[in-house]
Amino acid sequence: MDIDEEPTVRSKTKVLGGDVGSSKNPAKLTQPWIEKYRPVKFEDILGNEEAISRLAVFSTHGNMPNIILAGPPGVGKTTTILALCRILLGDKFKDSVLELNASNERGIDTVRHRIKLFAQTQVSLEPGKHKIVILDEADSMTEAAQQALRRTMEIYSKTTRFALACNTSEKIIEPIQSRCAVVRFGKLTDAHVRKRITQICDLERVTYDHEGIDALIYIAQGDLRTAINNLQSTVDGFDTVTQDNVYKVCDEPHPKKVKRIIDATTTGDYETAFEELRNIWDQGYSAEDVIINIFRSVKGHETMTEVQKLNFMKEIGLSHLKINQGLQTLLQLDALLVRLCKVAKKK
Numbered sequence: 001m002d003i004d005e006e007p008t009v010r011s012k013t014k015v016l017g018g019d020v021g022s023s024k025n026p027a028k029l030t031q032p033w034i035e036k037y038r039p040v041k042f043e044d045i046l047g048n049e050e051a052i053s054r055l056a057v058f059s060t061h062g063n064m065p066n067i068i069l070a071g072p073p074g075v076g077k078t079t080t081i082l083a084l085c086r087i088l089l090g091d092k093f094k095d096s097v098l099e100l101n102a103s104n105e106r107g108i109d110t111v112r113h114r115i116k117l118f119a120q121t122q123v124s125l126e127p128g129k130h131k132i133v134i135l136d137e138a139d140s141m142t143e144a145a146q147q148a149l150r151r152t153m154e155i156y157s158k159t160t161r162f163a164l165a166c167n168t169s170e171k172i173i174e175p176i177q178s179r180c181a182v183v184r185f186g187k188l189t190d191a192h193v194r195k196r197i198t199q200i201c202d203l204e205r206v207t208y209d210h211e212g213i214d215a216l217i218y219i220a221q222g223d224l225r226t227a228i229n230n231l232q233s234t235v236d237g238f239d240t241v242t243q244d245n246v247y248k249v250c251d252e253p254h255p256k257k258v259k260r261i262i263d264a265t266t267t268g269d270y271e272t273a274f275e276e277l278r279n280i281w282d283q284g285y286s287a288e289d290v291i292i293n294i295f296r297s298v299k300g301h302e303t304m305t306e307v308q309k310l311n312f313m314k315e316i317g318l319s320h321l322k323i324n325q326g327l328q329t330l331l332q333l334d335a336l337l338v339r340l341c342k343v344a345k346k347k
């Protein structure tokens, strides 16, 4: 059962800044860094200060309402819920938390039986404390299962609280949202991602240069899980973290090449732009990969004016829409370059 296994695995995880020497243990050497460096305390969780402080209030009062944590992937939602449960329940964590995530069967039967069984079991908690059911990745629950949850939440409200994590709160049915306090998480800032990955580099004694770290941050776009995973893959593959190594591992078009496309279009030089595009396309990147990176490149461009950027983004957005609708062809990207050249000439 999850509650029997998960906490023991987690209790072995190292608090950042803890004992690095124990990495001689072979099990630790193979442990993914995202787990090894998952914060266990609120203080170690970066960013989203407002959301975390709201939750910290619950932890001091002890009385937690039902909550929904909503936000993009890899920003610390699951980590925060686990930290909150640890504070609220202390050494009773193991017996008084039921964790169900998308890998569990979470149809209507689970909601009816497993949650009911858990809610009915007796655990001696201090007055005012509650057992907690964590429904991670709750947006992947079927609607029928969510409907079944409505009553369950009310029936067991005296003894049990629910904590749901999801990427988009719209996928949680309204009646559940109205029973919960919704706490929203945003993407992490580049500064937060930088802080964490350089900390990890230092603890793991990884050699890196600043361009390598910049590349990891650029690819992650505020998703710390992606950043840490990419860091570990780069170190596994090449030992040192440099810009080139990162792009080799992460399989993203090199931003320098993408920038050359944009630079060419801003001067109306369609031939060069298309040649660069063809280069990237021939390396096997999808239209989606290319357009996302074209967008990022324009967004962070140093010399383009604000107006120019906005005009470019409008065109890029339209092409992105078409690509998402299924037109994932070089022709679409080609047409985009033509339009960008036209826009650049107009100004």
Ligand SMILES: Nc1ncnc2c1ncn2[C@@H]1O[C@H](COP(=O)(O)OP(=O)(O)OP(=O)(O)O)[C@@H](O)[C@H]1O
Pocket (backbone or CB within 6 Å): 033, 034, 035, 037, 038, 039, 044, 045, 046, 047, 071, 072, 073, 074, 075, 076, 077, 078, 079, 080, 137, 165, 166, 167, 188, 196, 224, 225, 228
């Ligand atoms: N705010 C943060 N501070 C420190 N580490 C973080 C933070 N966010 C994410 N991490 C790192 O990324 C890993 C994944 O985070 P977590 O599981 O909390 O993401 P999540 O928000 O639940 O994402 P998903 O929506 O994909 O489930 C953690 O184990 C931790 O190493």
Ligand SMILES: [Mg+2]
Pocket (backbone or CB within 6 Å): 077, 078, 079, 136, 137, 165
């Ligand atoms: Mg999660």
